[in-house]
Amino acid sequence: MHTNFFEKLPRLPIDSSLSEIVSTLTKSPNAVLHAPPGAGKTTRVPLALLKNIHLTEKKIIMLEPRRLAARTAAARLASTLGEQVGKTIGYRVKNDTKISSETKIEVVTEGVLTRIIQNDPELSAYSSIIFDEFHERSLHADLGLALAIEIQEALRDDLRILVMSATLDTQEISTLLNNCPVISSEGRSYPVTIKHVPMPQALATRVGQNIPALLNHVVKTIQYSMTNDEGSILVFLPGAGEITRVADMLKSTSPQNVDIAPLYGNLPQKQQDAAILPAKTGRRKIVLATSIAETSLTIEGIRVVIDSGLSRSSRFSPATGMNRLITEPVSIAAATQRTGRAGRLESGVCYRLWSEVQENSFRAFASPEIKETDLAPLALELAQWGAYGENGVHALAWLDTPPASSYSQALTLLQQLGALNTDFSITDHGKTIAALPLHPRLAHMIVTAKNNGYGYTACTLAAILSERAQGSDLRHLVEQAASSPAIEKTSKHLCKLLKIPATERIDSDVTGACLALAYPDRIGKLHAGSRTEYKLTNGRKAQLSEDSPLAATPFIVVAELNDAHATSRIWRCAPIDIIEIETLFQKQIRTQHLVAWVNKTASVATLQTEQLGELILAQQPSSTTSQEQILTAMLEGVRSLGLSSLPWTTDALRLRERLTFMHTHPQLRNSATNPYEWPDVSEKSLLSTLETWLSPYLTGMRKASDLRKLDLETILLASLEWAQQVALQKLAPTHFTVPSGSTIRIDYSEPTAPTLPVKLQEMFGAPQTPTIAGGQLPLTIHLLSPAGRPLQVTRDLISFWGNGYTSVRSEMRGRYPKHPWPEHPLTAEPTRKTNRALKKK
Numbered sequence: 066m067h068t069n070f071f072e073k074l075p076r077l078p079i080d081s082s083l084s085e086i087v088s089t090l091t092k093s094p095n096a097v098l099h100a101p102p103g104a105g106k107t108t109r110v111p112l113a114l115l116k117n118i119h120l121t122e123k124k125i126i127m128l129e130p131r132r133l134a135a136r137t138a139a140a141r142l143a144s145t146l147g148e149q150v151g152k153t154i155g156y157r158v159k160n161d162t163k164i165s166s167e168t169k170i171e172v173v174t175e176g177v178l179t180r181i182i183q184n185d186p187e188l189s190a191y192s193s194i195i196f197d198e199f200h201e202r203s204l205h206a207d208l209g210l211a212l213a214i215e216i217q218e219a220l221r222d223d224l225r226i227l228v229m230s231a232t233l234d235t236q237e238i239s240t241l242l243n244n245c246p247v248i249s250s251e252g253r254s255y256p257v258t259i260k261h262v263p264m265p266q267a268l269a270t271r272v273g274q275n276i277p278a279l280l281n282h283v284v285k286t287i288q289y290s291m292t293n294d295e296g297s298i299l300v301f302l303p304g305a306g307e308i309t310r311v312a313d314m315l316k317s318t319s320p321q322n323v324d325i326a327p328l329y330g331n332l333p334q335k336q337q338d339a340a341i342l343p344a345k346t347g348r349r350k351i352v353l354a355t356s357i358a359e360t361s362l363t364i365e366g367i368r369v370v371i372d373s374g375l376s377r378s379s380r381f382s383p384a385t386g387m388n389r390l391i392t393e394p395v396s397i398a399a400a401t402q403r404t405g406r407a408g409r410l411e412s413g414v415c416y417r418l419w420s421e422v423q424e425n426s427f428r429a430f431a432s433p434e435i436k437e438t439d440l441a442p443l444a445l446e447l448a449q450w451g452a453y454g455e456n457g458v459h460a461l462a463w464l465d466t467p468p469a470s471s472y473s474q475a476l477t478l479l480q481q482l483g484a485l486n487t488d489f490s491i492t493d494h495g496k497t498i499a500a501l502p503l504h505p506r507l508a509h510m511i512v513t514a515k516n517n518g519y520g521y522t523a524c525t526l527a528a529i530l531s532e533r534a535q536g537s538d539l540r541h542l543v544e545q546a547a548s549s550p551a552i553e554k555t556s557k558h559l560c561k562l563l564k565i566p567a568t569e570r571i572d573s574d575v576t577g578a579c580l581a582l583a584y585p586d587r588i589g590k591l592h593a594g595s596r597t598e599y600k601l602t603n604g605r606k607a608q609l610s611e612d613s614p615l616a617a618t619p620f621i622v623v624a625e626l627n628d629a630h631a632t633s634r635i636w637r638c639a640p641i642d643i644i645e646i647e648t649l650f651q652k653q654i655r656t657q658h659l660v661a662w663v664n665k666t667a668s669v670a671t672l673q674t675e676q677l678g679e680l681i682l683a684q685q686p687s688s689t690t691s692q693e694q695i696l697t698a699m700l701e702g703v704r705s706l707g708l709s710s711l712p713w714t715t716d717a718l719r720l721r722e723r724l725t726f727m728h729t730h731p732q733l734r735n736s737a738t739n740p741y742e743w744p745d746v747s748e749k750s751l752l753s754t755l756e757t758w759l760s761p762y763l764t765g766m767r768k769a770s771d772l773r774k775l776d777l778e779t780i781l782l783a784s785l786e787w788a789q790q791v792a793l794q795k796l797a798p799t800h801f802t803v804p805s806g807s808t809i810r811i812d813y814s815e816p817t818a819p820t821l822p823v824k825l826q827e828m829f830g831a832p833q834t835p836t837i838a839g840g841q842l843p844l845t846i847h848l849l850s851p852a853g854r855p856l857q858v859t860r861d862l863i864s865f866w867g868n869g870y871t872s873v874r875s876e877m878r879g880r881y882p883k884h885p886w887p888e889h890p891l892t893a894e895p896t897r898k899t900n901r902a903l904k905k906k
Contacts, residue, residue: 077105082250095245123192132158139172175205193225200230202433211461255408263420296368297350303375328354370407370415444475454489510583521569523579528555539639577641580622587623602678660694662702668768669698717777722813729816804895822847829893
């Protein structure tokens with residue numbers, strides 16, 4: 066390596082900080098470098114460290130967030146030295162390695178760093194770790210930093226850690242690294258004119274609400290820029306699907322001298338590399354990119370950025386145990402990074418396809434991946450590291466501690482896959498799958514499938530799922546895998562790792578069986594009477610599109626779905642038959658004798674079921690049931706049908722009213738005559754306490770019609786002690802004997818004010834208002850005409866006789882002349898008879 070190479074290079078902003086960086090890491094094991102995009106940190110800092118503080122034969126390892134960024138950084142570092150990649154500068158990314166015995170700087174992606182640490186916990190081959198673009202806060206970057214800190218504290222006090230970030234709060238990282246020094250560098254950027262070009266309000270009230278309209282707006286903005294601006298254009302879109310659609314829309318309208326270059330993570334390497342090269346002389350380029358182009362990469366010739374304002378990411382739900390892709394507005398930090406792409410090499414322009422008002426609602430920073438993603442890979446790595454279980458995760462130093470609910474969900478999944486023991490320590494199977502460059506689900510799938518005899522098919526399926534190949538029926542993608550170089554390369558690499566013979570053939574018929582090994586919680590059974598609705602083993606509902614080739618398939622396995630709603634939309638799946646399910650999960654399938662209330666038949670059904678998770682695979686009638694199970698189901702049936710399903714006779718309802726009256730008046734309690742707690746017999750209370758008052762009377766019953774046999778009045782009375790029943794009759798009697806001698810039923814339908822409906826003539830001579838509850842509560846008297854029509858309502862009979870009676874008498878005696886209307890009611894004889902009958906008497 067040439068030691069004077071810096072002298073021949075054009076100056077970059079970071080150059081003025083290199084001596085401080087070297088000096089700091091000579092004195093301190095840790096440092097944080099804040100350097101804006103364009104400062105040159107990726108291509109200069111590793112070489113400065115190598116030149117000035119390289120220790121003996123140890124190497125420097127630099128972490129990059131993406132494969133494209135790692136390869137590009139390695140190429141530019143090597144170019145700086147006038148070398149080819151693989152000599153002093155090398156890289157290691159998934160399925161691609163270029164290093165040699167001469168390599169002193171290894172540029173790696175995040176999963177590779179974790180694997181290096183697990184294989185050599187002392188990092189004995191390395192003097193320093195550089196975490197580049199740490200502000201992206203990927204899961205593996207957070208994990209790598211946590212492990213590096215522990216290595217430094219426990220095993221290697223000479224290990225240097227440098228964290229480089231463009232936008233993150235560097236003080237927070239400094240605190241994590243023992244309050245290490247923070248170095249700041251100026252960036253280099255040229256002026257970028259920002260132009261907000263939102264869609265018309267009629268098409269979208271917020272960013273991303275109307276994707277088709279947004280894509281049309283993107284294309285119109287590109288066409289405008291092609292006419293009015295110079296240089297190549299970088300367009301930020303949320304995902305590969307939108308990139309493909311915009312590319313198709315541009316093909317027929319773009320000038321002949323314009324090249325359209327897609328750029329996203331799963332694109333083949335050659336196409337990714339082509340996208341970041343400068344346009345050929347006399348030509349312009351339109352690069353259609355995802356957030357992959359926000360940082361790390363400098364795409365030559367870009368003068369214009371068109372930002373859709375959207376990003377797409379995966380969010381994990383601990384409640385469902387599933388990921389879902391969401392499309393949302395970018396953060397302010399990301400929008401700033403995207404804008405800066407237009408000013409890396411000269412002045413430029415950025416078209417933001419949203420309004421300044423909308424921008425006010427954008428987040429300042431995107432949420433760290435560790436807070437949003439499936440933590441199964443992290444939990445498996447920590448178990449292999451020895452920091453297993455929920456206690457182990459807290460033993461490490463984190464910028465953000467993994468969320469407890471997501472981490473617990475990850476531990477449960479890993480146990481289900483056989484990767485963890487009951488104490489969450491790693492099993493031998495867990496060690497095997499942890500060594501593979503796959504999510505634990507897919508690693509478990511290919512290892513188990515190999516043992517079952519169809520490992521090659523499983524490796525092909527794992528490659529398809531890892532590379533996110535497009536298509537809903539995964540069988541067809543397996544059949545067509547040979548036509549995809551990227552999938553074929555990944556599949557063969559996995560087969561090589563597992564020593565699967567090349568002679569083994571692909572069998573698309575076992576696609577569903579393979580998939581079930583990876584996603585045992587997403588085996589779905591078709592709902593009866595439906596072609597598209599499924600219930601999954603995890604209890605979720607999921608639905609295929611009506612035009613899916615797998616519609617009406619009895620059993621499927623789901624690899625990918627959108628769980629944003631109560632019924633998830635299935636995106637990718639494969640069929641599986643019941644025999645395969647029973648073979649693969651014979652130890653997990655439970656035979657249960659199910660007793661349940663069936664609303665359709667209004668009766669108790671007794672079934673023997675074969676159940677996997679929440680999914681009933683098969684069922685048949687069963688006679689092996691206990692009376693207790695039937696009773697529980699009957700109570701469930703009563704609750705389902707409601708209290709009105711019981712045979713409430715008039716007497717039973719009147720008893721409930723009297724009990725409600727006593728419950729409503731707790732002030733009536735006293736130690737002598739009423740020492741009792743009176744039950745709440747409201748509908749809500751009775752339904753919640755069926756086990757107490759009703760269940761003893763349901764013995765032998767199995768259907769709704771059997772409930773007609775119940776005597777609810779007797780059942781309610783039986784819930785009271787005998788003394789309480791006597792007290793009820795005294796305090797809340799059913800009838801009251803009025804002065805005429807008639808025994809009249811008291812109406813308790815209004816528990817706060819029981820009423821006594823009585824004809825006025827029968828109350829003559831009554832000097833006091835009748836009472837109940839031992840004289841504590843006056844009845845509300847409904848005085849009726851001889852025809853039984855209401856005349857007066859009173860709770861003060863004396864007042865009525867003295868004031869109201871005169872007017873009632875004046876009005877009524879002409880209407881009812883055959884009945885007595887004496888002038889002095891208090892001295893008159895109470896009667897039920899007419900005047901004539903009284904004379905005969």
